[in-house]
Amino acid sequence: MRRLSGLSAIFLACVALSACGFGGGRDRAERPSRETTSSVVRPASPVPSTNIVAGDVQPAAPQEALAWAGPPPEPQAFMPAERAAGMPVPSERPIAMLAPDNPAIETAPQGGRARIYSHRFRDAKPINFGKRSPRKLAVHGVDVSRWQGDIDWVKLRTQGANFAYIKATDGGDHLDPMFKKNWRRAQAAGLKRGAYHFFYWCRTAGEQADWFIRNVPREPDALPPVIDVEWNGESSCKRRPSPERVREKMQVFMDKLERHYGQRPIIYTAPDFYRDNLKGAFPNHPFWLRSVAAHPSKVYPGRKWLFWQYSGSGLSHGVDGRIDLNVFNGGEEDWHNWVAARSS
Template sequence: MPANRNTSKGRRAKSSKHKQPGILLRLFHRMPRWSFWLGVVAIMVVYVWAFYYFFVSPFGFRWRALYGDTSLPQGYEIHGIDISHYQGDINWAMLRSQGQIDRCPIRFVMIKATEGASRIDPKFKNNFEQSLEHGFTRGAYHFYSVHSPAKDQANFFIKNVNLQQGDLPPVLDVEHKPKGQSDDEFKNSVLEWLNLVEKHYGVKPIIYTYYKFKMQYLSDREFDQYPYWIAHYYVDSVEYQGDWKFWQHTDVGKLPGIKGYVDFNIYNGSYYDLRQLTIGSRETIGVEAYKEKN
């Protein structure tokens, strides 16, 4: 029996020792209450700072645009939009009667037509017809694919897009370079698309791309002969120092008649200049050949 009592005492000793609070817990109990709350506040401040630094600050302009606190480019009067099936069904009558950007009417609409060598935007036909019917200067663009030869893509665009007098020149939207092509091969492919489309419509196509892509891949002199449509978001001015015709300055615009967001663009010139750029104008290159063909 004595052995059992010793064992019991040993167990109680171990148990009481086990229940003693740790060093950190004892220090915590000895700390003043105000120091605890000070630590909580400090942790919250660090968390808020980290969240802002890594998630808000790099996209600050976009956050302000999303919540309607961004300014529009100043000094431009000719505004337009570009659309695709992502905008869904558009109320064209409302867009025409109520749609304004910076208290200026919408003058032009760029419409996605094709992509690659086999894809037609499902809303293209209706958008293309409705934009003309409601009095907008319209244009059609092709999204360049890295998966199809440039010749096939050009022929596919030509087959499906019937541009008329008064329409803007065809647009090549090029934003990606095929991984299997060298820079020179890629440039030649882009030029092949441009040359084939120019030969068919009788006008020099417009090149759409973003600033850094232009400078990295399309900065050669032969590309400067084409009208340039630059995508450069949430900045007060375009950094590109060369000539440009259009500037896509935000992708979070809101307008009556369109659900969700839509891209806003400006034209670098007057409305007269915009109309002079269209097919059939006296200044359009090669238009007589196009008129004879059609």
């Protein structure tokens, strides 16, 4: 091989130094809460970030006094123990997911009923539910959190999202950073929307209720609040209280919310948690049941339900990635009557 000239060596050295200078740093994003609901798979790309009031590590609380009283606790500073490197967000949706830029949204006249959009979702992991398919029910909707990123609510509604449950809080000090934006935009797009709270078993029920109340507006057109109770293996809280204690804590939380919002909260749960704690309990509360492989009547025998979460792998215009799909237990007239009763 020929020896490099002095000028060539200097040129190559400059190129190497330049590459090192531009490739040395990586953007870092604060690690979000591990409290997630249902079967949504976390996206590979980061979701929009914001200033979070408090961190994802929920400190263990002392033995709870069920008759919790006093002012709501002040949020703690967000001090995550680790940081994860960010990844680029795809600039475009796949061609198969494209929809018109301005789909027509029909709004109801003053005092009228909003249009029900028919089901147009797809599913990455479709299930044959047989004769009792959720497709045979009229009013479908979604539940979302920060993991869905920036949602085009108008497109999502035209795909069949007539209602949305939006994650608001978990534990006693974490606010989903997309909640306020999703709350406003879902309403602007004409969806009926409600908020849910992921219950954390290492915090008192009273302070969790106060945290939810502090962050979720009391609005006459909102759907009833939801308490999400399930076992989460990724949670920093490893406690699994006795069934009696579980139900006591839930009752304290739900009673506080019912007094504040004037609506009885809905209980969201999954099969294993229901089997361990809720079978036969709370007969006067509406239930929202997760059952992604069979009809709820097979998974929760004898339990009446209001909402059924039938998929955690839905695909829709307006959302990048997967989304939870749900359906209301009734026809269009039942839906309109139920919504009207909530608003009165």
